[in-house]
Amino acid sequence: MKSSQIGINFPNNSGRFLSAFQRKHLEKSLEKGLSKRHFQRIQIMLLADEGKTQTQICQELGCSHSTARHWITLAKSGQAHQWNIGPIGRPQTVDEECLQRLRKLVSQSPREVKVPHRDFSY
Numbered sequence: 001m002k003s004s005q006i007g008i009n010f011p012n013n014s015g016r017f018l019s020a021f022q023r024k025h026l027e028k029s030l031e032k033g034l035s036k037r038h039f040q041r042i043q044i045m046l047l048a049d050e051g052k053t054q055t056q057i058c059q060e061l062g063c064s065h066s067t068a069r070h071w072i073t074l075a076k077s078g079q080a081h082q083w084n085i086g087p088i089g090r091p092q093t094v095d096e097e098c099l100q101r102l103r104k105l106v107s108q109s110p111r112e113v114k115v116p117h118r119d120f121s122y
Helices: 020-030 036-050 054-061 065-076 096-106
Strands: none
Touching: 020 036, 036 054, 036 065, 054 065
16 A cells, blocks of 8 residues: 555655655555555654644544654664664463463363362353
């Protein structure tokens, strides 16, 4: 998806904290087949560089304030080129071992695991 397809036009000059090279690199990255989240990371940095506030960016893109704040801070610190480094989203809070135990538990009846039925119900 290109920035022009969603009604965002970025100027060609450098803005508040991105260099002309960084801006061009980010704009060029928008033309690749990016995931929605990666596309959004770049949009946040470019819009912030244009002078849009965090609230305006969140309203325009439908992202959370913490997401916008993170990527604005990254761009301000000169690290805009790292938009594609790191996982997307919040880390899992349940590890694989716990997931395996849960899968085993839900595949059995309460009698098999000797747990009262009331503990399986809500």
